[in-house]
Amino acid sequence: MRNPLQYVAKALSFLREYATDMWLFIKHNNHSPLEDRNRKAYFQTIILSHTIEKGLSLAMPRPLFGRNNVDAIVAQLRSYSKAYSEFPVGMATGALAAYRDFSADHAAADDPTLSVIERYLDSEAAPGVERTGGVKQVDAAGTVFPQSIVDFLKSRTSCRMFVPDALPREQVDEVLTIAQSAPSQCNRQSVRVHFYQERARIASLLRLQAGAAGFSENVGNLFVVTSEITAWGGPQQRNQMYVDGGLYAMMLMLACHSQGIASCPLNLAVTNAVERKIKTVGDISANQRLIMMIAVGKTSAPRIKAARSPRCRVAEVARFH
Ligand SMILES: Cc1cc2nc3c(=O)[nH]c(=O)nc-3n(C[C@H](O)[C@H](O)[C@H](O)COP(=O)(O)O)c2cc1C
Structure with missing residues (x-):
């Protein structure tokens, strides 16, 4: 490619493609106000629930780790429509139940974070959804x-x-x-x-x-x-x-x-x-x-x-x- 115009055209096509990438990502990424609310909540709930699973899978989890994430998961679940997909609900409720079980041995029973989980799982959690998240051996x-x-x-x-x-x-x-x-x-x-x-x-x-x-x-x-x-x-x-x-x-x-x-x-x-x-x-x-x-x-x-x-x-x- 010797013609200088060809270099310019090539440089412009780089700019066009990267600009298109940028726009697609800005428009559809999980923080975008232009994306569907339930679609975003679907992924956010999975990601947050996995932080709980990951914490529990450590050799020695820190008691009551990730309280903010627990609160965020419960808040998400309260506003999320399970008609959209049950998958995040099953993952989140499984992770919350595993967190509660682990915490039962490692924290005070009246801890506010545990009370939030307890209340949600006992009275608000969607019945009939399989609790799939958590830890395994x-x-x-x-x-x-x-x-x-x-x-x-x-x-x-x-x-x-x-x-x-x-x-x-x-x-x-x-x-x-x-x-x-x-x-x-x-x-x-x-x-x-x-x-x-x-x-x-x-x-x-x-x-x-x-x-x-x-x-x-x-x-x-x-x-x-x-x-x-x-x-x-x-x-x-x-x-x-x-x-x-x-x-x-x-x-x-x-x-x-x-x-x-x-x-x-x-x-x-x-x-x-x-x-x-x-x-x-x-x-x-x-x-x-x-x-x-x-x-x-x-x-x-x-x-x-x-x-x-x-x-x-x-x-x-x-x-x-
Ligand atoms: C590209 C990539 C990046 C990941 N980054 C992390 C990480 O930073 N920390 C971590 O603990 N796990 C990380 N994981 C592991 C995922 O959490 C894990 O693959 C996922 O939950 C599926 O579980 P599995 O690998 O046990 O099948 C990563 C996985 C992938 C594919």
Whole structure:
């Protein structure tokens, strides 16, 4: 492309595509006043309920953690129409019931937050809705090997109960070798994987990530999955690194699961400023985009607690055209 006008046209098409992305996101994101109220409440309730499940799945939950979220869930449930979808109601009431049961042993019975839950569950909660949220007990990866491929796929669970022991290098090499079978666009393999075992550096990285509170001190092995921007070209490919990166990350977690290594995906939904800090701490070059972190390692017990993270019925997510 030698003609300067072609450069200008290309630059303008970048601007057009990014501006369209920005408008779509502003218009439809969960904070937008232009989006449907029930649709927003549907997702907010799921997200808030999961913070309760996650807190309960820690090795030692802090008594009465996340009170604000509990209050917010109850307020959401009071205004949400279950005719829209029962899924968030089941997840939220399950998470609230599990929180109440845990708190029964760890807090004063007349605590105001517990009274709010009690009142809601006893008198206001929709009858007949299955309480699907909460915590479950699962076998740690590798202690019981699933009988079939389907069981194997369904049995991967995010772990938040690690021991901080460093994994042997051969095991890390093995999971990375398996993960290399992930597909990628045009086989371009833009994904880069950074691996850390130095505790101080992991602590700094996780402080910037901010989603591993309550278990970060027991993370002794951390992947950061990135994608090299230089592998991509043109405005139409602007989001493709996240597609290849996500597929690779999934493959890496399944590879870990197959080798008896537990994992927890960790979001990198961060600002550009935080992304730059993570790259500096992690010694990651500027021409890479961060996709996500994955904490990995052995579990602190053969059976561990995990967030239930119930799944929607297929009919709620799939549309047959
Ligand atoms: C991209 C991504 C980011 C995530 N970020 C976090 C995180 O920051 N902290 C955390 O504890 N779990 C995190 N999770 C784990 C989810 O909570 C978990 O995958 C979900 O509840 C489903 O449960 P499961 O993985 O046990 O099947 C993340 C998952 C994904 C896919």
